[in-house]
Each structure stands twice: as structure tokens, then as C-alpha cells.
Amino acid sequence: xxxxxxxxxxxxxxxxxxxxxxxxxxxxxxxxxxxxxxxxxxxxxxxxxxxxxxxxxxxxxxxxxxxxxxxxxxxxxxxxxxxxxxxxxxxxxxxxxxxxxxxxxxxxxxxxxxxxxxxxxxxxxxxxxxxxxxxxxxxxxxxxxxxxxxxxxxxxxxxxxxxxxxxxxxxxxxxxxxxxxxxxxxxxxxxxxxxxxxxxxxxxxxxxxxxxxxxxxxxxxxxxxxxxxxxxxxxxxxxxxxxxxxxxxxxxxxxxxxxxxxxxxxxxxxxxxxxxxxxxxxxxxxxxxxxxxxxxxxxxxxxxxxxxxxxxxxxxxxxxxx
Ligand code: NAD
Numbered sequence: 001x002x003x004x005x006x007x008x009x010x011x012x013x014x015x016x017x018x019x020x021x022x023x024x025x026x027x028x029x030x031x032x033x034x035x036x037x038x039x040x041x042x043x044x045x046x047x048x049x050x051x052x053x054x055x056x057x058x059x060x061x062x063x064x065x066x067x068x069x070x071x072x073x074x075x076x077x078x079x080x081x082x083x084x085x086x087x088x089x090x091x092x093x094x095x096x097x098x099x100x101x102x103x104x105x106x107x108x109x110x111x112x113x114x115x116x117x118x119x120x121x122x123x124x125x126x127x128x129x130x131x132x133x134x135x136x137x138x139x140x141x142x143x144x145x146x147x148x149x150x151x152x153x154x155x156x157x158x159x160x161x162x163x164x165x166x167x168x169x170x171x172x173x174x175x176x177x178x179x180x181x182x183x184x185x186x187x188x189x190x191x192x193x194x195x196x197x198x199x200x201x202x203x204x205x206x207x208x209x210x211x212x213x214x215x216x217x218x219x220x221x222x223x224x225x226x227x228x229x230x231x232x233x234x235x236x237x238x239x240x241x242x243x244x245x246x247x248x249x250x251x252x253x254x255x256x257x258x259x260x261x262x263x264x265x266x267x268x269x270x271x272x273x274x275x276x277x278x279x280x281x282x283x284x285x286x287x288x289x290x291x292x293x294x295x296x297x298x299x300x301x302x303x304x305x306x307x308x309x310x311x312x313x314x315x316x317x318x319x320x321x322x
Pocket of ligand 1: 052183
């Protein structure tokens with residue numbers, strides 16, 4: 001039986017990845033600094049460890065005097081644009097320490113295969129209508145935020161360890177990912193979850209606030225497609241960073257319209273100042289497509305799967321407050 005380690009298993013994508021790996025028959029150890037907030041972990045074993053400390057990375061990686069067949073490194077101090085802009089120092093300090101120690105210790109302990117979760121935040125800002133950017137066009141680098149710089153450094157470190165030690169490294173650059181059991185309030189939520197929450201809280205015909213003018217372009221990848229891409233990439237021969245994202249690009253206004261339609265509400269938008277992030281995105285998925293990956297869940301269907309879960313969280317919170 002394949003033994004795998006998932007770091008960040010108490011988080012959104014890590015939690016879904018654990019379920020997927022279990023469904024494939026793997027023995028899974030999950031590690032996180034906190035338990036999963038929304039459901040008990042599906043992992044065979046779950047360790048609470050702070051991976052900023054090298055000795056904890058060693059504990060996470062040690063198993064019966066041997067090592068894991070596959071290590072998936074998704075632990076990070078991260079959140080949506082609001083968090084990324086307000087917590088630059090925490091992100092650079094905490095995520096960097098996690099990646100420096102995890103990557104070094106994994107290579108030292110002879111891990112054969114190591115996955116690193118990077119982000120399309122490594123790319124520069126784009127203008128609407130610009131041609132697709134390929135992975136190598138992240139260099140020369142000019143990420144919009146410090147989160148992107150940290151990811152870029154950690155990618156390069158993982159590739160350097162691959163060259164030096166032969167540890168097989170696979171790197172995915174995720175586009176925005178959404179689905180049930182992710183952060184939906186408190187400041188770390190990303191745009192799809194935040195919009196679902198605001199729409200769930202609003203009356204029919206009511207108003208919601210949106211940062212910026214609603215024209216920023218993004219694509220959103222449903223979490224089951226993302227974990228499928230992660231697993232395919234991990235078992236492939238693709239070296240270097242690989243974009244994973246749904247090619248359905250929409251404005252924030254279109255995202256709101258989709259959520260409102262799924263919710264069955266008429267929603268009006270009040271545009272307010274806030275950290276919008278880049279204006280546009282458009283990436284090549286040719287590398288991940290070459291493995292046979294294709295997104296199966298497009299935005300409206302993904303929101304149909306996500307909105308009821310967030311609406312239920314909103315209702316449960318309201319009931320508690322009464
Ligand atoms: P998440 O915040 O839900 O999960 C990250 C997990 O890491 C959290 O459970 C957190 O507790 C854990 N963690 C943080 N500090 C830790 C520490 N010191 N020790 C151990 N665990 C620690 O985020 P997610 O959305 O599941 O993202 C997973 C990975 O994918 C991250 O590396 C993130 O940067 C990357 N990513 C996510 C998206 C997205 O849209 N969700 C997009 C691009 C990249």
C-alpha cells in the first residue's frame with residue numbers, strides 16, 4: 001500500500017486531497033497546525049504539528065524508520081486578497097519557514113516524490129485580452145504581491161533540491177480554487193466563497209459590497225478538478241511548474257451574477273475600495289492538458305455545489321447568534 005503524507009491536511013484543498021488519496025487506497029498521514037474545521041479528517045493518522053519548525057517536519061516525515069512514497073506539501077499561511085495584502089510579513093515568514101524546512105528535510109530523508117502547491121500569483125499583472133502566459137513567462141518575475149514572491153522562491157528551492165538530490169519534485173501553480181469546506185468568512189476566504197456568503201446573507205433584491213469596480217478577470221477551478229490535477233501531475237514525468245486552472249474566465253460582476261442566479265435572488269452591487277489584486281488572468285494549461293487533464297466542473301455547476309454549503313454555514317451561524 002502506498003504511504004503518503006499530506007501537509008496542510010486541515011485546510012481546504014488538503015482536506016479534499018486526503019479524501020481522494022484514501023479513495024485510491026493509499027495509507028494517508030495528514031499534518032496541520034490545526035484540525036480540519038468542517039469535517040473530521042479522512043486521514044488514517046492526523047498529526048498536529050507546526051511545520052515552521054524543522055524538528056516537526058522530521059516528525060511529520062518519519063514513519064517506521066523509513067519514509068513516505070509521496071509527500072504533498074500544501075501547508076501555507078494564506079487567504080484571499082484581503083489577507084494577502086494585510087499579512088505580508090506573516091505570509092513571507094511562516095510559509096517560507098514551512099517550505100524551507102519541509103523541502104530540505106524531505107530531500108535529506110530520501111523522499112522519492114515531493115509535490116509543492118504554488119500559485120498563479122507568481123505571474124505579473126495582465127491586461128484583458130492579452131495572450132495566454134506559459135509557465136516560463138513567470139520569469140522575468142514581477143508578482144503583484146509578496147505571497148507570489150514566496151511561492152516563486154519556494155518553487156526554485158524545490159527545483160534546486162531536485163537537481164541536487166534526485167528527489168522527484170512536482171510543482172502545480174493553482175488558479176483560484178473553490179468548493180465546499182473551504183474558508184467562507186473571517187478574512188481568509190477567497191472571492192467565490194465571499195460572494196456566496198454575501199449573497200446568502202442578502203435579501204432578495206438586496207445589496208452586496210464588492211471590492212473594486214467588478215471588472216477584474218479571473219478563472220475559478222472547482223476543488224475536485226484541482227485534486228485530480230494534483231494526483232495526475234504527481235505521478236507524471238512533468239518537471240518544472242505546471243499551471244492548473246479552468247479556462248473559463250469571468251469578471252467579478254459575472255461571478256456575482258452566477259451566484260445570484262444559483263441562489264435565486266436579485267442582487268445589486270455596491271462597489272467599494274478594497275484590495276482587488278491583478279486586473280486580468282489568462283494562462284496556458286497546455287502542460288496539464290498533455291496529461292489528459294480537463295476541468296469537468298464549470299463555474300455555474302461548481303457554484304451549484306458550493307453555494308448550498310455556504311448558505312447552510314450562514315444559517316447555522318445566524319441560528320447560533322439568536
Ligand atoms: P488553507 O488555508 O485552507 O490550507 C492551508 C493549511 O496549511 C491550513 O489548514 C493551515 O492551518 C495549514 N498551515 C498553516 N501554517 C501551518 C504550519 N505552520 N504548520 C502546519 N500547517 C500549517 O488553503 P488552501 O486553499 O487549501 O491552499 C492549499 C495550498 O494551495 C496552499 O499552499 C496555497 O497557497 C495553495 N493555493 C491555493 C489556492 C486557492 O485558491 N485555494 C490558489 C493557489 C494556491
